Amino acid sequence: MRVYLVNPSQISFGTAVITPRWLYVLAGATPAHWGDPVVADETLQPLDTDLIEPGDVVGIGIHTGNASRGYDVGRRARARGASVVYGGIHATLYPEEAIEVGQAHAVVKGDGDVVWAQVIEDCVAGKPQRVYDAGRVAGRSFARARWDLLPRDQYLWASVQTVRGCPKHCSFCSVWRTDGQEPRQPAVDDVMEEIVELRRRGFRFIALADDNFYPVSLTDLAAAARKSDPARLRALEAVRAQQFELLERLSAMPADMVFFTQITMEAAEDPAFLDAMHKARIRGALVGVESVTDEGLKDVYKGFNLSGDALAERLQTFKRHGVYVLASFIFGLPSDRAATFEATAALAEQAGVTFAQFVTLTPFPGTIDFQRWERESPVAKQTVDGIPSSRYWLIPRSKRPILNTAHPTMSEEEIRRRTQETWDRFYGLRRIWARAHMLNSIRGRLAFVLISKLYRQMYANTGLTTDSGRTQRSARMARVLARLCRRLFLGAPMPELQLDGSIRPGAAKAA
Numbered sequence: 446m447r448v449y450l451v452n453p454s455q456i457s458f459g460t461a462v463i464t465p466r467w468l469y470v471l472a473g474a475t476p477a478h479w480g481d482p483v484v485a486d487e488t489l490q491p492l493d494t495d496l497i498e499p500g501d502v503v504g505i506g507i508h509t510g511n512a513s514r515g516y517d518v519g520r521r522a523r524a525r526g527a528s529v530v531y532g533g534i535h536a537t538l539y540p541e542e543a544i545e546v547g548q549a550h551a552v553v554k555g556d557g558d559v560v561w562a563q564v565i566e567d568c569v570a571g572k573p574q575r576v577y578d579a580g581r582v583a584g585r586s587f588a589r590a591r592w593d594l595l596p597r598d599q600y601l602w603a604s605v606q607t608v609r610g611c612p613k614h615c616s617f618c619s620v621w622r623t624d625g626q627e628p629r630q631p632a633v634d635d636v637m638e639e640i641v642e643l644r645r646r647g648f649r650f651i652a653l654a655d656d657n658f659y660p661v662s663l664t665d666l667a668a669a670a671r672k673s674d675p676a677r678l679r680a681l682e683a684v685r686a687q688q689f690e691l692l693e694r695l696s697a698m699p700a701d702m703v704f705f706t707q708i709t710m711e712a713a714e715d716p717a718f719l720d721a722m723h724k725a726r727i728r729g730a731l732v733g734v735e736s737v738t739d740e741g742l743k744d745v746y747k748g749f750n751l752s753g754d755a756l757a758e759r760l761q762t763f764k765r766h767g768v769y770v771l772a773s774f775i776f777g778l779p780s781d782r783a784a785t786f787e788a789t790a791a792l793a794e795q796a797g798v799t800f801a802q803f804v805t806l807t808p809f810p811g812t813i814d815f816q817r818w819e820r821e822s823p824v825a826k827q828t829v830d831g832i833p834s835s836r837y838w839l840i841p842r843s844k845r846p847i848l849n850t851a852h853p854t855m856s857e858e859e860i861r862r863r864t865q866e867t868w869d870r871f872y873g874l875r876r877i878w879a880r881a882h883m884l885n886s887i888r889g890r891l892a893f894v895l896i897s898k899l900y901r902q903m904y905a906n907t908g909l910t911t912d913s914g915r916t917q918r919s920a921r922m923a924r925v926l927a928r929l930c931r932r933l934f935l936g937a938p939m940p941e942l943q944l945d946g947s948i949r950p951g952a953a954k955a956a
């Protein structure tokens with residue numbers, strides 16, 4: 446009997462930017478007596494389902510974007526006699542769909558860290574439960590990832606997790622509902638042990654793949670103090686203190702390491718936190734800007750963000766503290782107009798952001814936007830090939846609309862075209878080269894150009910078109926760029942690296 450862990454994907458690039466951490470976490474949660482699981486990340490290459498044998502247990506993690514491919518893999522695995530188990534955000538939200546469409550034997554709702562061992566036992570005994578309600582495990586119970594199973598030369602960035610959950614409540618995001626609003630942190634020692642292990646294996650670039658690396662803002666602390674709620678204040682201070690402790694420990698890591706994370710814009714009000722991030726070599730952060738207008742921010746319940754010149758100034762603050770920003774913008778909000786695209790591109794330049802992504806508003810299950818859209822939008826009531834549009838992920842890709850919301854003034858095609866033009870403008874060679882001048886060496890600047898082009902190729906060109914020929918061409922180009930980029934990211938393994946950042950010859954087992 447073999448255990449398979451599958452990250453489904455329609456498109457394979459041969460190289461991926463960030464390790465899908467959950468695969469290696471569930472590998473870590475797989476009891477040793479079942480042997481090493483087969484870890485199959487289809488963003489690298491498709492899984493050969495003919496290798497699956499009767500009695501194997503196949504765990505498939507799905508989000509809405511890859512649910513359809515996941516169901517395909519699951520049906521094939523079941524036809525070969527395997528036990529099929531789904532987990533992940535989408536399966537948590539739609540367990541019955543995974544059973545009906547994906548032919549699941551079992552579905553895990555919530556975190557798999559603790560329950561996965563029991564699921565395997567039950568499958569092997571031929572008595573899996575239909576649904577395992579695993580809930581949210583405490584930070585101290587997060588499973589450790591099996592990084593020894595990670596192929597060294599196929600990912601640009603490794604990933605660790607320092608906090609699950611986010612106290613905000615953005616209308617387009619499901620994280621705060623699925624992972625909860627209370628931050629859950631693993632012990633700092635556990636995080637550092639993983640980071641040291643990854644550097645020992647040659648990974649210099651590590652994503653702190655958190656929902657929100659800045660879970661307690663100064664505003665949150667002030668609000669708790671104002672409410673005279675000492676217990677709440679102490680809890681928030683403890684979370685914040687742990688993030689600072691982690692940052693201090695990261696700063697002792699080898700000088701060639703680079704970290705990247707995801708934070709809210711409020712961190713710009715917190716110079717002590719930004720300075721600690723810089724000292725820890727967190728050189729980049731994804732910041733959800735979403736909209737450059739007040740109306741747009743209201744549309745997504747993100748009133749804590751700023752707009753206009755104040756927004757540009759706030760984004761510049763990150764850069765002044767040495768934290769470069771990957772700004773994320775959403776197009777297609779009800780208040781967006783044709784001029785919004787130009788204004789967004791101009792603001793991204795004015796604010797000096799290093800990377801940007803421009804996504805079209807899509808109502809994802811589990812979000813407030815989705816509930817509202819499902820209830821109110823005439824589009825949600827339509828069907829395509831007998832499938833309701835409110836289950837758009839089940840509609841064949843070639844017939845699936847890019848944007849599922851009816852916009853008050855723009856057509857779907859206009860939003861798609863203007864979004865593509867904004868990507869083209871931001872990632873034009875002249876503009877990338879101008880941004881590359883933040884780096885001193887020519888080699889560094891060339892690497893920056895390559896990475897910028899790769900980013901655009903992977904995330905813009907494959908996501909915004911319904912033309913499968915164009916998608917395949919973009920995927921091929923991304924594959925070439927990814928191969929070129931790979932070498933820039935890896936370092937020589939450091940098998941003797943210790944937890945405190947020192948190097949002790951012969952003190953550590955070779956990676």
Ligand code: SF4
Pocket residue numbers: 611612613614615618619620621656657709733
């Ligand atoms: S978008 Fe970011 S800040 Fe908003 S709820 Fe989701 S994780 Fe939190």
